[in-house]
Amino acid sequence: MTQVSLLKAQSYELQELRNSLASLLAPFGGMSAFVKKGDRVLLKPNLLTASRPTKECTTRKEIVYCVAQMVMEAGGKPFLGDSPAFGSAEGVAKANGYLDLCQELNLPIIEFNSHKYPVENENFHHLRLSKEAMEADVVINLPKIKSHMQLTMTMGVKNLFGCVPGKMKAWWHMEAGKDVNRFGEMLVETAKAIQPNLTIIDGISAHEGNGPSAGEPRELGVLGASDDVFALDVAIASLLNVEPELVPTLNAQKRLGLCSELENIEFPLLKPQELAINDWKLPSALMPIDFGLPRVLRSTFKHLYIRFVKEPLL
Numbered sequence: 001m002t003q004v005s006l007l008k009a010q011s012y013e014l015q016e017l018r019n020s021l022a023s024l025l026a027p028f029g030g031m032s033a034f035v036k037k038g039d040r041v042l043l044k045p046n047l048l049t050a051s052r053p054t055k056e057c058t059t060r061k062e063i064v065y066c067v068a069q070m071v072m073e074a075g076g077k078p079f080l081g082d083s084p085a086f087g088s089a090e091g092v093a094k095a096n097g098y099l100d101l102c103q104e105l106n107l108p109i110i111e112f113n114s115h116k117y118p119v120e121n122e123n124f125h126h127l128r129l130s131k132e133a134m135e136a137d138v139v140i141n142l143p144k145i146k147s148h149m150q151l152t153m154t155m156g157v158k159n160l161f162g163c164v165p166g167k168m169k170a171w172w173h174m175e176a177g178k179d180v181n182r183f184g185e186m187l188v189e190t191a192k193a194i195q196p197n198l199t200i201i202d203g204i205s206a207h208e209g210n211g212p213s214a215g216e217p218r219e220l221g222v223l224g225a226s227d228d229v230f231a232l233d234v235a236i237a238s239l240l241n242v243e244p245e246l247v248p249t250l251n252a253q254k255r256l257g258l259c260s261e262l263e264n265i266e267f268p269l270l271k272p273q274e275l276a277i278n279d280w281k282l283p284s285a286l287m288p289i290d291f292g293l294p295r296v297l298r299s300t301f302k303h304l305y306i307r308f309v310k311e312p313l314l
Contacts, residue, residue: 001266002231002259003027006239006275009204009223012062021066024200024225027268030074034198034227035138037075042136043067043107044196046144046159047082047092048212056207056217058096059142063202065101067140072105081132082162083112085212113166119193124186133163133194141196141229145206145222145236147215149283151184154212155236156199156229157191157249164190181255183289184248188256191229199229201236208281215281222275231259238262239272240280 005027009020025031035041045059064080071078080102082089090109093099102109112130119127133139143159151158203222209215222239226232230253237244244250244260254260262272 002226002228002264003266003268004224004226004228004231004235005268006222006224006235006270006272008221008270008275010221012060012204014062014066017062018066018069020223021070021200023269024223025070025198028198028225028227031070032074034140035071035074035076039076039137041071041076041078041138041140042133043071043078043080043140043142044082044133044159044162045080045142046146046154046162047084047089047096048086055213055215056144056205057146057211057213058092059144059202060205061096061098061101063142063200064098065105067142067200068101068105068107071138071140076138078105079108079110079132079136081110081112081130083130083165084162112163116165119189121189121193124189127186127189127193128165128168129190129193130163130165138198139194139196141199143199143201145201145203145220145240147208147211147280147282149210149212149214149285149287150289151180151187151248152246152282152286153237153240153242153249155233155249156196156201157187157233157253160191160194160196160229161187163194178289180248180289181251184250184252185256187249188230188252188258192256192258196229198225198227199232200225201232203236210283215283218281220277228259231265234260234262235265235267235272239275240277242280242282246282 048057068078084092116128117131117134143156146154148154201224203220206218206220208218
């Protein structure tokens with residue numbers, strides 16, 4: 001049975017956080033159960049934006065720091081990678097205080113912009129993912145718990161959309177965003193292709209309301225982890241008392257036969273009901289996934305994208 005590890009964690013103070021993460025991963029056998037000596041390990045945080053560094057829009061630097069240390073102690077070679085919605089990975093990392101820790105640990109920052117890896121999928125023919133993500137020996141997914149004005153919630157599955165290189169993400173908003181169910185399925189297929197070895201979700205301080213960036217911080221005091229990103233998202237939605245039917249990714253994974261029921265999950269530490277939040281704020285209104293752009297602009301986006309994906313893969 002799939003395991004999801006949940007615990008209370010109140011602080012980003014480094015030693016306390018290290019202890020919390022060690023306890024969180026203990027049911028799986030610790031970090032060494034996921035990382036072997038010499039493994040190239042992608043750390044994929046949520047580096048959404050540089051514009052609101054104090055509003056808990058991004059995965060906290062302390063989470064990345066401690067996880068990188070644990071990977072190195074297990075013999076792995078971590079690197080940081082993302083394709084932010086706004087700006088560059090390095091620029092967003094700098095604004096959110098990542099650079100000092102990256103320099104201290106000699107942690108490279110990789111931009112997911114140009115190296116494209118084709119994914120064979122009959123429903124999403126033009127899906128391309130970052131070659132760096134697909135060729136990593138281990139992928140550790142490090143999302144933030146947030147509400148989302150297009151998808152209701154963004155958790156582990158949605159965070160992996162950052163492995164779609166550069167401006168390709170905008171085109172997928174145009175192509176699949178006309179149908180919220182299709183967009184949710186595209187996100188699930190992306191997560192299936194990447195198959196993160198481990199997902200650790202940052203909910204010590206979360207972001208509620210009109211996310212992914214326009215909401216406000218919310219102290220939850222929660223950390224979660226699983227080797228099954230789909231099960232972890234189900235558990236987080238449950239502890240927030242968010243109806244799964246409201247979240248397109250949860251709907252899609254249910255349709256595709258992936259983990260969607262709490263009854264199929266084992267909780268070796270705390271159960272969602274022991275961490276339950278009854279007043280989590282969802283967006284005040286949902287906006288179109290395709291941004292509501294006029295048809296002529298969507299057509300132009302599609303034309304430029306098709307030309308781009310037909311270029312030789314790097």
